[in-house]
Amino acid sequence: xxxxxxxxxxxxxxxxxxxxGAQGPGEAGSASVGSGNAVVPAVPRADKGAAAGxxxxxxxxxxxxxxxxxxxxxxxxxxGEAQVPPAATGQPAPGAQASGGVAWYDKLANKEIEExxxxxxxxxxxxxxxxxxxxxxxxMALTIFFFVGITAATVYLTIKYRHRPGHKAxxxxxxxxxxxxxxxxxxTIITVxxxxxxxxxxxxxxxxxxxxxEIDVLAWRWNWQFTHYNGVxxxxxxxxxxxxxxxVMTSKDVLHAFYAPAMRVKQDIIPRRYTYSWFNxxxxxxxxxxxxxxxxxxxxxxxxxxxxxxxxxxxxxxxVVVHERGDYERYLADKEAESQNLPPVExxxxxxxxxxxxxxxxxDGSPRVGPSFFKQFGTTISLSDGSKIPVDExxxxxxxMSPAAKARPGYxxxxxxxxGQLKEAEVKGLIEYIKSLK
Ligand code: CUA
Numbered sequence: 001x002x003x004x005x006x007x008x009x010x011x012x013x014x015x016x017x018x019x020x021g022a023q024g025p026g027e028a029g030s031a032s033v034g035s036g037n038a039v040v041p042a043v044p045r046a047d048k049g050a051a052a053g054x055x056x057x058x059x060x061x062x063x064x065x066x067x068x069x070x071x072x073x074x075x076x077x078x079x080g081e082a083q084v085p086p087a088a089t090g091q092p093a094p095g096a097q098a099s100g101g102v103a104w105y106d107k108l109a110n111k112e113i114e115e116x117x118x119x120x121x122x123x124x125x126x127x128x129x130x131x132x133x134x135x136x137x138x139x140m141a142l143t144i145f146f147f148v149g150i151t152a153a154t155v156y157l158t159i160k161y162r163h164r165p166g167h168k169a170x171x172x173x174x175x176x177x178x179x180x181x182x183x184x185x186x187x188t189i190i191t192v193x194x195x196x197x198x199x200x201x202x203x204x205x206x207x208x209x210x211x212x213x214e215i216d217v218l219a220w221r222w223n224w225q226f227t228h229y230n231g232v233x234x235x236x237x238x239x240x241x242x243x244x245x246x247x248v249m250t251s252k253d254v255l256h257a258f259y260a261p262a263m264r265v266k267q268d269i270i271p272r273r274y275t276y277s278w279f280n281x282x283x284x285x286x287x288x289x290x291x292x293x294x295x296x297x298x299x300x301x302x303x304x305x306x307x308x309x310x311x312x313x314x315x316x317x318x319x320v321v322v323h324e325r326g327d328y329e330r331y332l333a334d335k336e337a338e339s340q341n342l343p344p345v346e347x348x349x350x351x352x353x354x355x356x357x358x359x360x361x362x363x364d365g366s367p368r369v370g371p372s373f374f375k376q377f378g379t380t381i382s383l384s385d386g387s388k389i390p391v392d393e394x395x396x397x398x399x400x401m402s403p404a405a406k407a408r409p410g411y412x413x414x415x416x417x418x419x420g421q422l423k424e425a426e427v428k429g430l431i432e433y434i435k436s437l438k
Contacts, residue, residue, distance in 0.1 A: 105331045108321045109236040111286045122262045126279040129264035131201030208278035212244035219269045220252035220416045222302040223356025232335045235354045237320045240328035246278045252416040259292035260320050281322040289320045298359050309364050348433025377435045384409045396431045
């Protein structure tokens with residue numbers, strides 16, 4: 001008997017370790033990808049614990065950010081500090097209006113990720129995702145139940161009927177109707193239930209309701225652009241709470257995937273065609289957003305809006321901001337006003353970060369995927385065809401619209417065209433910003 005108990009304990013321990021190992025890295029991976037910096041969660045459990053500790057107080061008050069910051073417990077504050085909000089880095093505030101600070105909606109986007117959750121998953125904040133969570137836990141429970149049961153039976157029977165002195169092999173029964181019917185009917189019922197439930201929730205997940213807020217998603221190497229119905233564009237995804245949001249997505253270059261773990265939304269984005277996704281966020285807050293399809297060198301940095309110029313580490317990533325009731329409309333109005341009020345250099349600097357130029361072009365002279373912008377304006381450069389041209393307003397404009405037209409040696413032709421994507425004032429802003437880097 002002692003032997004049996006010991007082997008059972010060992011078996012259970014191994015099965016738990018296997019289950020944890022299979023799930024652990026996945027979770028750790030998504031946690032660190034989405035968390036907005038390269039350093040944070042070496043230990044997913046601790047990370048999750050801290051996030052769960054934030055609880056309802058921290059996330060119930062995105063509208064009043066000071067209140068939220070005060071209430072955040074120490075553990076998650078450390079996590080938050082690692083992300084360095086722009087205000088703390090001494091950067092000129094891009095969204096600054098009269099107050100001289102960061103615009104209120106960018107403050108929300110700069111907040112630390114507040115996902116609650118457990119070891120397995122962040123808490124779902126999408127009402128359409130409840131079924132898929134149920135499926136996950138149901139299948140996991142079934143798997144553990146049968147794994148433990150079958151393993152225990154195997155171990156027990158092996159020991160009970162083992163060959164030993166004085167023990168004769170028993171004749172096995174060739175057929176047992178009761179047993180055969182039991183182990184056919186019960187698994188059939190379980191399988192049919194899993195199929196029916198999975199099919200039902202899949203249909204729900206891929207069918208947005210008739211009345212949904214529609215947001216266009218454009219992905220490219222290596223950033224996002226979200227375009228709202230009034231024409232406002234942003235690289236953070238701002239959405240209203242308790243409202244179905246339908247995403248119409250396409251890519252400028254290669255395959256990407258929109259992945260918002262708390263929304264349980266993961267959808268490939270494909271060049272030259274549209275794919276769709278939808279969710280209904282149930283709780284205001286700031287949530288992870290990441291690219292889940294390998295799309296090239298800076299895939300891991302996709303959506304990085306602020307890079308540490310000395311280490312190249314990402315300080316702040318694009319996020320999903322779920323607004324309190326009424327704030328989404330306020331965001332659309334304020335965001336629209338913002339781009340009209342900025343001086344060109346400020347607008348250019350903001351675009352440099354928001355359009356993802358920073359993924360390939362530095363402003364400190366060091367080369368990355370593309371040439372640095374530092375001290376470029378007014379110089380003469382050599383092109384791949386051997387000719388020389390000055391870096392002036394026309395060169396910058398042409399490089400934005402047809403990047404391959406004046407290719408430079410040593411840099412891959414991977415930049416997408418921004419034709420039709422930048423307003424006249426924005427082109428001017430980028431030119432003025434590059435001009436200012438000397
Ligand atoms: Cu975009 Cu990976």
